[in-house]
Amino acid sequence: MKILVVAETLDDGIDPVSLELLTAARTVAETTDEVVAIAFAETSSTPAESLGSADRLICVEGANTDTLTPEAIQSHVLEILECETPELVLVAYSAMGLDLASWLAARAEMGLTAYVNALEHEEGGKIVAHSQLYGGKMLARTELALPNVLSITPGNFPEAPRTAAEKVEAFEPKPLENCQIQLKSLQSPELEGVNLTTSDRILCIGRGISDENGVEQARQLATLLSADLAGSRPVVDGGLLEKRRQVGKSGQKVKPKLYIALGVSGAPEHLEGMAGSEKIVAVNTDPDAPIFNVAHYSVNCDLFDFMQALGDRLEESPAETG
Structure with missing residues (x-):
């Protein structure tokens, strides 16, 4: 089985939720399975020094993380997914993940399991996902039908160790055509006072x-x-x-x-x-x-x-x- 993890980056490196996704992937990966991480960064950048828990790291080069739109992320991930054909795709339940998970599942004709806070193997090789629904009032148990996109709720898996990736591959995505959205800049609010x-x-x-x-x-x-x-x-x-x-x-x-x-x-x-x-x-x-x-x-x-x-x-x- 191949598991694809979509990592998220920050201005100063990798978002900790990406390390949680790698731990989640390892929870259900057998010794013969392969965990592949995707990062929107250059091969020489910080993500390559942090995502070594993956068997392979694919860096989407030429992607400016400051101006990446949901449309661009969707297109690039789908392009890689079609080449890799994974059985599981792990995406964070985040601002980016909300745009990506359902779109990707629909376009790639994969199942979608959201709000996942635990994963486990059961007898017979079944992979089971546990989710919190309706603000945590309902707990759902889902036997996954593969292939499947999992939207993982941050904070439920420990962070994988920050180690350098041994196998790093550069990926040059196809040019985007007819883009509906262009992101010019980001402005973050200044949180003065208490931190x-x-x-x-x-x-x-x-x-x-x-x-x-x-x-x-x-x-x-x-x-x-x-x-x-x-x-x-x-x-x-x-x-x-x-x-x-x-x-x-x-x-x-x-x-x-x-x-x-x-x-x-x-x-x-x-x-x-x-x-x-x-x-x-x-x-x-x-x-x-x-x-x-x-x-x-x-x-x-x-x-x-x-x-x-x-x-x-x-x-x-x-x-x-x-």
């Missing part, structure tokens, strides 16, 4: 915080914990916290030593941003909240009761910093 990606402790509030009074109580608790205050998307969309404090797919990806989630349900988009935290404490009144699936400590109670009890304890014995 959650460097925080050791984060107190994150979710929809259950209700209003500004709840936010203020959480802010006081964060101070007692020597933690940075963060929020899920509903809190930010509701105007209770500024955008720079959002954790998740459309916010910041964090890996603190301690992550306390208050009233956060745990939708896949949020888990993507914090599942790699060293210690996760989740507080929710819903015993079936998906956040409990990744939490190291689960507290099934009212978040305000929890904040009051923890705040009283911290005032008696203040938290140590560092």
Whole structure:
């Protein structure tokens, strides 16, 4: 079996989700199977020094990652797929992956399995994918019919080691014709103030915080914990916290030593941003909240009761910093 992994690059190298995809591929690859990675970069660039967990690395040369459109990525990946004919194609559930996965499955006449957070082999050689649906409220088990495109939710597989690729091939794609979209430039917002990606402790509030009074109580608790205050998307969309404090797919990806989630349900988009935290404490009144699936400590109670009890304890014995 051949497994194709579509890697994603950043300005300073490879996106960590690409290393997670390689681990996912190795989860189901037999010793005789081949894992092939695709990177939109030159053969001499950083991806070649990071994607050595693949048996082969194909670099799409001449592709300017700053101005690559979804249309260009789709065309280039399809061209490689037609040459490689893999049984599995792994794509990240990301901004790029959302444009690529379903389009590629339809054009290549492959199956599509989305929101995948676990893979395993079963007796008889069956490959089974586990997915979270409806914001994590439903768990799906899918026996894959090959060939298949898998959309992998980030944060569920450990990163593969960053090693140099031994077999690197250059690929020159065909010129694109009749392009409908041309990307001229990218402008990233400046996140001034708190930088959650460097925080050791984060107190994150979710929809259950209700209003500004709840936010203020959480802010006081964060101070007692020597933690940075963060929020899920509903809190930010509701105007209770500024955008720079959002954790998740459309916010910041964090890996603190301690992550306390208050009233956060745990939708896949949020888990993507914090599942790699060293210690996760989740507080929710819903015993079936998906956040409990990744939490190291689960507290099934009212978040305000929890904040009051923890705040009283911290005032008696203040938290140590560092």
